[in-house]
Amino acid sequence: MRRALRSWLVGSAILLLGPLSSRAQDPLEYTVKAAYLTKFVPFINWPEQQLAAGAPITICIVGEDPFGLSLDKAAAAAGAGGRPLVIRRIATTDTAETQILARCQIAYAGDPLTSLDVIDALKGKPVVTVTDSGMRARGVISFVMQDNHVRFDIDDAAAEKSGIHFSSKLLELARAVNRRSENP
Amino acid sequence: MRRRVGWPMIVALLAAAFLLTAGIAIARYEDQLYSTQQIRDVTEQAQILAASVSAAVSFGDRAAAEEYVNALKVNPELRAAGVYDGSGKLFARFFRGSTLPAAMALSSTNWDALTSEGTLTVKVPVSAGGKTIGAVSVIATTEPAQRRLARYIGLILLVTMGALVIAVLGFSQAAISNRAEQLAQVNARLKQEMDERQKTEEALRQSHKMEAIGQLSGGIAHDFNNLIMIAKGSLGLLRKRLGPEILQPRAEQYLVSADEALDRAAALTRRILAFSRRQPLSAQAVHLGGVIADMNALIKHSVGEGVKIETVLAARWQTLCDVSQMENVILNLAINARDAMPDGGVLTIETRDVSLASAPPSVAEFVPGDYVALSVRDTGVGMSEEVLQRAFDPFFTTKPLGKGTGLGLSMTFGYVRQSNGYLAISSVPNKGTAITIYMPRIPESDT
Numbered sequence: 317m318r319r320a321l322r323s324w325l326v327g328s329a330i331l332l333l334g335p336l337s338s339r340a341q342d343p344l345e346y347t348v349k350a351a352y353l354t355k356f357v358p359f360i361n362w363p364e365q366q367l368a369a370g371a372p373i374t375i376c377i378v379g380e381d382p383f384g385l386s387l388d389k390a391a392a393a394a395g396a397g398g399r400p401l402v403i404r405r406i407a408t409t410d411t412a413e414t415q416i417l418a419r420c421q422i423a424y425a426g427d428p429l430t431s432l433d434v435i436d437a438l439k440g441k442p443v444v445t446v447t448d449s450g451m452r453a454r455g456v457i458s459f460v461m462q463d464n465h466v467r468f469d470i471d472d473a474a475a476e477k478s479g480i481h482f483s484s485k486l487l488e489l490a491r492a493v494n495r496r497s498e499n500p
Numbered sequence: 501m502r503r504r505v506g507w508p509m510i511v512a513l514l515a516a517a518f519l520l521t522a523g524i525a526i527a528r529y530e531d532q533l534y535s536t537q538q539i540r541d542v543t544e545q546a547q548i549l550a551a552s553v554s555a556a557v558s559f560g561d562r563a564a565a566e567e568y569v570n571a572l573k574v575n576p577e578l579r580a581a582g583v584y585d586g587s588g589k590l591f592a593r594f595f596r597g598s599t600l601p602a603a604m605a606l607s608s609t610n611w612d613a614l615t616s617e618g619t620l621t622v623k624v625p626v627s628a629g630g631k632t633i634g635a636v637s638v639i640a641t642t643e644p645a646q647r648r649l650a651r652y653i654g655l656i657l658l659v660t661m662g663a664l665v666i667a668v669l670g671f672s673q674a675a676i677s678n679r680a681e682q683l684a685q686v687n688a689r690l691k692q693e694m695d696e697r698q699k700t701e702e703a704l705r706q707s708h709k710m711e712a713i714g715q716l717s718g719g720i721a722h723d724f725n726n727l728i729m730i731a732k733g734s735l736g737l738l739r740k741r742l743g744p745e746i747l748q749p750r751a752e753q754y755l756v757s758a759d760e761a762l763d764r765a766a767a768l769t770r771r772i773l774a775f776s777r778r779q780p781l782s783a784q785a786v787h788l789g790g791v792i793a794d795m796n797a798l799i800k801h802s803v804g805e806g807v808k809i810e811t812v813l814a815a816r817w818q819t820l821c822d823v824s825q826m827e828n829v830i831l832n833l834a835i836n837a838r839d840a841m842p843d844g845g846v847l848t849i850e851t852r853d854v855s856l857a858s859a860p861p862s863v864a865e866f867v868p869g870d871y872v873a874l875s876v877r878d879t880g881v882g883m884s885e886e887v888l889q890r891a892f893d894p895f896f897t898t899k900p901l902g903k904g905t906g907l908g909l910s911m912t913f914g915y916v917r918q919s920n921g922y923l924a925i926s927s928v929p930n931k932g933t934a935i936t937i938y939m940p941r942i943p944e945s946d947t
Contacts, residue, residue, distance in 0.1 A: 355558045358629030395631030485555035489564050 343382075348466045349459055350387040353424060353446065354394035354401060356457065359486035362421055363479040366442045372400040376420035379430035381405055382448075422446060428453055442478045456480065460491055467491040512670015516663035523659030527652040535642070538577075539613045542622045542640045545572060546581075550626045550636040553583050557591065557626050557634040565592035577640045579619065583626070584635040591634065598639045606635055618642050703863060706892070713894055714914060718776025721769040728769065732762045771907045774825070775894055775914035781822040783919070785942055788826070788851045788874055789813035795827055799834050799849075806844035807837075815851035819872045819939035825915050832908040833876040833935055839899060840880025840933060848877040853941070860924040860938065870941035871921070877934040883927040891925055912937075 357373050367373075373396045377383065391401040404420065406413050408430075414437045417423055423438060424446040425431040431453035435445055445455030449466075456478070458469045469492045470482060476496040487493050549568055556565035565583045569592045572581045582593035582600040590602045598619060606625070614621045620642050626634035739747070739755055747755070773779040792799075792811060800809060830849070837847045854873045859866035883891065890896045892913045897906035912935075916923045920940050927933040 352559060355628070358558070359555055395627075395629030395633075397629045483555065485552065489555050489559050489561045 345461075345466060346382045346384075347386045347390075349448075350383040351390045351394075352459070352466060352468065353383075353387065353422060354390045354396075356422065356444070356446075356486065357394065357396045357401065359483035360421075360444060361481040361483070363442050366479075367421065370399060372402045373422070374402045374404055374420045375422045376404045376406055376417060376424065378406045378417065378423055378425045378434050379408070380426050382426050418443065423455075424448075425453075425455070431455065438478075440477055442480055444475070444478075444480060462491060469493070472496045509670050509674035512666050512673070515670070516667045519659055519663045519666065523656060527655060530652065531648055534648070535615070538640065538642065539615075539620060539622070542578075542620055542638055543613060543624065545575065545578070546622045546624045546636050546638040549581065549583070549638065550624045553592070553636065554626050554628045554633065557583060557585055558628045560585065562592055566594075568592075569594055572638070578638060579641055580637075580639040582637045584637065586633045588635070597641070600637055600639065604635055604637065606632060609635060615642060618644055703859075704865070706889075707865060710892060710910075710913065710917075713910075714776035717772045717894060718778045721772035721776065722778060725766065725769040725773070728762050728765050732759070732766070735759055735762065768907075771911050772894070774828075775907060775910040779825075779915075779918070781825060781915075781918060783820045783822050785818045785820055786823055786826075787815070787818055788821075788872055788939065789815055791823055791826055792830060792849055792851065792874075795830065798827075798831065802831060803834055803838040803847060807841055808844075808846045810846060810848045812848065812850040812852075815853050815872045815874075817853045817870060817872050817941040818944060819921075820942045821919050821939060822915075829912045829915055829937070830874075830876070832912055836908060836935075837876060837878035837880065837933070840878050840882070845879035845932075848875070850875045850877070854938070856938065860922065860936065863922045863924055866922065867920075871938040872941055873936055873938050875934055875936045877932060879932040882929040882931050882933055884929055888925065888927055892923070909935075 353375055357375075375387075375391070377387070381387075387403055391403050394401060404416070406416060417434065417437055418441050420443050422444045423434055425434040426448050428451045431445075431447045431451055435447070435453055435455055438445055444457060447453055447455040447458045449459040449461045451458075454469070454471065456471050456474050458471075460467050460469055468490055470487055470490040471494040472482060472487065473494045473496045475482060549572060552568045553565045555561070556568065569581050569583055572578050573594055573596070578596070579598035580593065580595050580600050583591045584604045584606070585591040586606070588604045588606050590600060590604075593600055604623070609623055609625075611623055611625060618641060620640045621637065622640070623635055623637045625632045626636055735755060735758055744752075770779065792813060796811070803809065834847060834849070841847070851872060851874050853870070855870050856866075857868050887898060892910050893906075894910040895906040896910075899906075913923050916937050916939070922938040924936045924938070925933070926936075
């Protein structure tokens, strides 16, 4: 069912987003999402004790990786304010790997089960969890599809608990924002 | 009359020119300030837009970018604003009058402000995470030259009025001071003329007085002289007729006394005649220096031990005069000088050649020309103004009764005038007196 939806979405994306990408061999929707994952970085502020100055920004892909090479290409193209961008791929959410997971700055989980685990494991930790569209489980950022365009929602309240700050510019682009409390 | 440009005029012109220059400089400076200010303002707006749209460009959110771009519409100065994405394509924009190019090569774009024909184009990069991900271009209207000029027209008018006022004030000031200067000059000239006229009148009156006295006294002296000659002749005849045997020694004494008295009377009339210029003169060409040198011993003897005599004989020209009369004159003057210096002093006798173009002081009816000047100066008591006025009057004397006849200077005056010369006198009380005789020069060939 999800596969069918995805291929439908990809088809629509090819039709509508065609001009955005020249790499026809990649599934367009995930190329866009991969680009988004790297482009979030300049608009997110992590707490300083978690991220030393000059330390690399690590984007972790937990479980199935739908991006492939396009994510590495996007990471190479994107800027992170002088920090290197590192992509890590983690197979499962075992106890041992949760330690690694906690050191990521952005953690993407593509399938529903892994998503729930990742969200649970990183609740209150300064890691931006990103979940894919079409799932009930929602991370701090969750991709949504709107009119065949990739958009995203932001749970700023959850980010507040983790000590993460989103740039207002990014919040403005989000389709929906779960606002943080008025008096932080 | 020559029109003069006075210093107030120059100052006014300089001030006006300075004011105008300063006004223009201020206007230019203001204008420059305005353009740099506008460039700064527009660049700031472009930078704000670039910062605002960085996320929108990053995520390709055209609607959000357009929202930001349209927010700039409220500024009426802006004619167009556009956002370019990472590939240099126009991504969001608004147009009003100007158009934006559809694409921009980000790698080769010049990020400077560009002014041309009433528009100002500012391009700034859009960056995220330290990378240039797009660009923003804003086009603003620059104020046209006429409008800018109109803004300064008030200032220019004010400055021009100021300059005009200063120039007019300067002109009138120059005219007034010019006029005042002219008036002062005319006044000074008038005063000088009046002074000269008064002096001339004084001298003329003096000379007329001398003339009148001379004529009167001369006439009397002439007749007197004839009468004295008759008396003298009669006395001689009487002496011859009586013979020595009849004339007893006692009676002889009366005849001698009468004869002596008649001689003294004859001498007096001669002197009066000299003053009235009626004496017979036997003039010859002489060097006055020679005359003075010859009578050196006589002068020394006359003035006595207490007076030091200095002679400066610098004259080279000859003059025509009666030598014996001239000797009389010099002796007279020397004795006058001695009498003015009872406690001793210096008597200076000096001759020199002078070419006179105008009359010496206190001389009227003067003929310009070459003269030999003879000065007799003393360091004596000098004369007061009143005495000086009457110095040449016959029978006027300041000497004690019986010491002087009061005919010395008047005789000198008469003699000099009869010789076509002039007499000048100057005196300062307690400093001394100088009397100068100007005798006309005669050419050397006449000798």
